[in-house]
Amino acid sequence: MPAAVIPAAVIGVLDLLLGSPYSLLPLLAAVPALALLRPAEPRRVLVVAVAVAVAAVPSAVQYGPDRPVSVSTSLLAAAISTLMLWIVCRRHQRGERDRAELRRVADTMRRAVLRPVPGRLGPVTAEVRYLAAAEHAPRSAVPGAGTRARVRAGVRGRPRPDGEGAGVGGDLYDMVATPFGVRVIVGDVMGKGLPAVEAVADVLGAFRELAQHERDLAAVAVRLDAFLGTRGREEEFVTVLLAEVPGEGGIARLVNCGHPPPLLLSDGAVAFADLPAYASSPPLGLLRVAGSDGPVAHATVPFGPGDGLLLYTDGVGEARDPEGRFYPLAERVAVLNRQGPRGLVRRLERDLRAHVGGDPGDDAALLLVRMEPVPVPLPGSPYEPPHALT
Known part of the structure; x- marks a missing residue:
């Protein structure tokens, strides 16, 4: 999770320090993709979503009245990226379960074919x-x-x-x-x-x-x-x-x-x-x-x-x-x-x-x-x- 949480915090802090007219808010859309470097359980995507939201809210409040389209587009992109991260993690979890089931089947086949040798x-x-x-x-x-x-x-x-x-x-x-x-x-x-x-x-x-x-x-x-x-x-x-x-x-x-x-x-x-x-x-x-x-x-x-x-x-x-x-x-x-x-x-x-x-x-x-x-x-x-x- 540090692969996503730390960049989100850095982007949020830098965005507030830069001030108008500059904004790093669009970069938050790339933060959930960093979490894919090491797929996790779907429930941990909530941590990424919270980190992105915490980093985005202060900037959205600050720049929203002046650039509503840019801010709303950046927030929508970050939400879509987080949703895609959740979907990928769900598929990864199902794939792990399928592989575990295949290993159990293979082990059952092995025991059926290669019977235990008597001591x-x-x-x-x-x-x-x-x-x-x-x-x-x-x-x-x-x-x-x-x-x-x-x-x-x-x-x-x-x-x-x-x-x-x-x-x-x-x-x-x-x-x-x-x-x-x-x-x-x-x-x-x-x-x-x-x-x-x-x-x-x-x-x-x-x-x-x-x-x-x-x-x-x-x-x-x-x-x-x-x-x-x-x-x-x-x-x-x-x-x-x-x-x-x-x-x-x-x-x-x-x-x-x-x-x-x-x-x-x-x-x-x-x-x-x-x-x-x-x-x-x-x-x-x-x-x-x-x-x-x-x-x-x-x-x-x-x-x-x-x-x-x-x-x-x-x-x-x-x-x-x-x-x-x-x-x-x-x-x-x-x-x-x-x-x-x-x-x-x-x-x-x-x-x-x-x-x-x-x-x-x-x-x-x-x-x-x-x-x-x-x-x-x-x-x-x-x-x-x-x-x-x-």
């Missing part, structure tokens, strides 16, 4: 974070709140568990208990917007079904690729990383379809998983285009008690700081892991936001699974997971 399934615990890209990250509903507020919230604010309030993008993840062990998927759909959301929902739905019935992890990837072929979108593809932890533990099976390699955390060491060629293939949807029959086998990596497997999307590895430097994922995970296994993904999210200075330029998902001893569930306990692994 534990058998011997496997999980921690997940979803970071929305800057172009569709949620913004403050307070008018005028901008990038600096989001940067402060991203770097120092409370982390949003499981991507709460993050909106909907093309990244996907899930973890399910199956008769063959705990199976995990992390992926990234080509494209943005509603088509990407639709593809995410379809891929996750197919994965949840296939994971329960396909014994071989590689066969799950092949069937997912065939499923994408039935969607009738030849240009559509999805990069995914599939992981499986058998009930007895000790190893993790991996199949990579065009996705960034996972990070293995074992005995304090952090390294990218070096998967052989037979466990790697083009993204889903491109296997037939590439002339491949799909992955024929999975790769196994050691995965004992206390070991961790960090799966992520390319929005993490490709995140850049203001100087264009990529986020050093492996190095930062090694540093942050020394602070203890608990809360590693939460610390990693904060560190990533600090690196880019706010929200990343692309959607980013982080899913950390760890092998831990299996708690003994009480008989008939409601917390006993389905297909409990022993």
